[in-house]
Amino acid sequence: xxxxxxxxxxxxxxxxxxxxxxxxxxxxxxxxxxxxxxxxxxxxxxxxxxxxxxxxxxxxxxxxxxxxxxxxxxxxxxxxxxxxxxxxxxxxxxxxxxxxxxxxxxxxxxxxxxxxxxxxxxxxxxxxxxxxxxxxxxxxxxxxxxxxxxxxxxxxxxxxxxxxxxxxxxxxxxxxxxxxxxxxxxxxxxxxxxxxxxxxxxxxxxxxxxxxxxxxxxxxxxxxxxxxxxxxxxxxxxxxxxxxxxxxxxxxxxxxx
Amino acid sequence: xxxxxxxxxxxxxxxxxxxxxxxxxxxxxxxxxxxxxxxxxxxxxxxxxxxxxxxxxxxxxxxxxxxxxxxxxxxxxxxxxxxxxxxxxxxxxxxxxxxxxxxxxxxxxxxxxxxxxxxxxxxxxxxxxxxxxxxxxxxxxxxxxxxxxxxxxxxxxxxxxxxxxxxxxxxxxxxxxxxxxxxxxxxxxxxxxxxxxxxxxxxxxxxxxxxxxxxxxxxxxxxxxxxxxxxxxxxxxxxxxxxxxxxxxxxxxxxxx
Numbered sequence: 360x361x362x363x364x365x366x367x368x369x370x371x372x373x374x375x376x377x378x379x380x381x382x383x384x385x386x387x388x389x390x391x392x393x394x395x396x397x398x399x400x401x402x403x404x405x406x407x408x409x410x411x412x413x414x415x416x417x418x419x420x421x422x423x424x425x426x427x428x429x430x431x432x433x434x435x436x437x438x439x440x441x442x443x444x445x446x447x448x449x450x451x452x453x454x455x456x457x458x459x460x461x462x463x464x465x466x467x468x469x470x471x472x473x474x475x476x477x478x479x480x481x482x483x484x485x486x487x488x489x490x491x492x493x494x495x496x497x498x499x500x501x502x503x504x505x506x507x508x509x510x511x512x513x514x515x516x517x518x519x520x521x522x523x524x525x526x527x528x529x530x531x532x533x534x535x536x537x538x539x540x541x542x543x544x545x546x547x548x549x550x551x552x553x554x555x556x557x558x559x560x561x562x563x564x565x566x567x568x569x570x571x572x573x574x575x576x577x578x579x580x581x582x583x584x585x586x587x588x589x590x591x592x593x594x595x596x597x598x599x600x601x602x603x604x605x606x607x608x609x610x611x612x613x614x615x616x
Numbered sequence: 617x618x619x620x621x622x623x624x625x626x627x628x629x630x631x632x633x634x635x636x637x638x639x640x641x642x643x644x645x646x647x648x649x650x651x652x653x654x655x656x657x658x659x660x661x662x663x664x665x666x667x668x669x670x671x672x673x674x675x676x677x678x679x680x681x682x683x684x685x686x687x688x689x690x691x692x693x694x695x696x697x698x699x700x701x702x703x704x705x706x707x708x709x710x711x712x713x714x715x716x717x718x719x720x721x722x723x724x725x726x727x728x729x730x731x732x733x734x735x736x737x738x739x740x741x742x743x744x745x746x747x748x749x750x751x752x753x754x755x756x757x758x759x760x761x762x763x764x765x766x767x768x769x770x771x772x773x774x775x776x777x778x779x780x781x782x783x784x785x786x787x788x789x790x791x792x793x794x795x796x797x798x799x800x801x802x803x804x805x806x807x808x809x810x811x812x813x814x815x816x817x818x819x820x821x822x823x824x825x826x827x828x829x830x831x832x833x834x835x836x837x838x839x840x841x842x843x844x845x846x847x848x849x850x851x852x853x854x855x856x857x858x859x860x861x862x863x864x865x866x867x868x869x870x871x872x873x
Binding site for chain 2 (some may be wrong): 369370371373374377378380381382384385394406409410413415417425427428430431432433434435436437438439440441448449452453466468473475478479480481489490492493512523603604
């Protein structure tokens with residue numbers, strides 16, 4: 360065990376077990392879960408059994424442990440981003456039909472951008488984003504749009520840290536980053552050619568709610584050879600449409616059984 | 617308190633708290649959570665505090681409790697339906713562009729159909745389905761397709777129960793239901809005019825994986841005045857495409873940071 364788990368609550372341990380799962384690790388043997396969560400095997404086994412009994416985890420045919428559908432259901436049916444996603448989805452589909460490649464919706468979570476939706480074509484340009492995946496604020500077009508509109512406190516915090524370079528084009532100098540953020544606030548668009556991968560161009564615009572508050576970033580990922588100007592108007596039009604949709608009075612939903 | 621919570625584990629209580637949230641109840645005062653979860657207020661308060669500390673719940677500006685984005689993230693990034701959803705999404709988009717109204721993807725969970733994806737047009741015909749919402753197997757086109765391909769044990773279980781009628785068209789007679797299930801297995805399509813709402817026509821086909829196992833139902837919800845035959849070929853073509861996609865060897869994803 361890498362660190363002691365004495366005194367930790369059951370919930371804390373259960374959360375540590377859930378945190379072991381990610382897009383690259385969806386089916387994990389019990390021993391690996393114990394190791395990664397830094398918990399004794401017996402504790403892990405007992406907690407996994409209980410999480411399986413509740414459907415929050417499940418065991419597959421190879422006795423590996425996976426996230427259970429019940430956990431996804433509990434998290435999704437009252438999802439905090441449901442209204443935003445519902446309002447945005449028709450515009451994301453339209454944008455995707457025109458632009459192709461990748462269209463995505465990201466929100467600020469902690470000090471990163473968390474992607475809550477992504478539409479992709481098979482064979483589209485490389486894109487490291489995944490639904491429920493995260494990217495650092497300074498390196499992605501969505502992240503830069505969110506950072507440019509974030510609190511001065513968060514901006515200072517990010518600017519004080521080392522800024523990881525993914526390619527020769529990633530902004531890693533705080534002074535340059537500060538200037539870019541000011542420019543994004545003025546132009547309302549972030550254009551990031553090859554910031555995360557040499558072949559991919561990210562373009563993002565802010566999504567505002569009816570009150571004018573930036574609640575998300577709408578972005579497209581296209582080949583670096585594309586002219587950004589050929590995508591920006593479509594992105595901006597979609598952002599306007601979503602803002603209008605978010606401002607609509609809510610029609611009561613039909614009763615569920 | 618409607619029932620005693622003595623002897624229950626912390627996890628069981630936490631799950632009961634999460635279960636209080638649904639699409640119609642996304643922001644709930646603490647007292648209501650305690651009442652609905654049948655837990656003492658002090659226990660509820662302590663558990664909610666801990667869930668908030670982990671980001672699994674959050675308190676809004678009115679001190680009401682909501683599902684936290686972290687819970688959605690943990691459940692979604694290794695979601696058990698991610699591969700199915702990724703394979704299906706381009707075909708769902710194409711189908712939605714042609715059919716309009718609603719296109720949806722549902723899986724069998726317990727003894728109900730759980731919808732994992734839905735694309736909708738503003739102004740489309742009424743549809744009670746929601747993402748992460750459920751419907752009974754006997755009343756919905758997706759449910760009938762899943763039930764027709766489910767184990768004989770589950771079929772018997774559903775056929776032995778009272779079958780709730782939502783409209784005059786819902787199948788509520790077990791003998792009729794058994795005949796309809798046999799017909800669906802033969803034709804490969806369920807056509808349900810006005811089964812849940814008089815104005816809506818549900819049409820569903822099974823989604824098979826590369827091994828021929830039914831893993832989901834693909835459906836459209838259109839106005840009852842539509843000719844089902846005008847939608848079935850497009851649905852079947854999409855189901856074929858998704859099956860082909862599910863059978864493709866998986867290309868390793870680019871490394872995430």
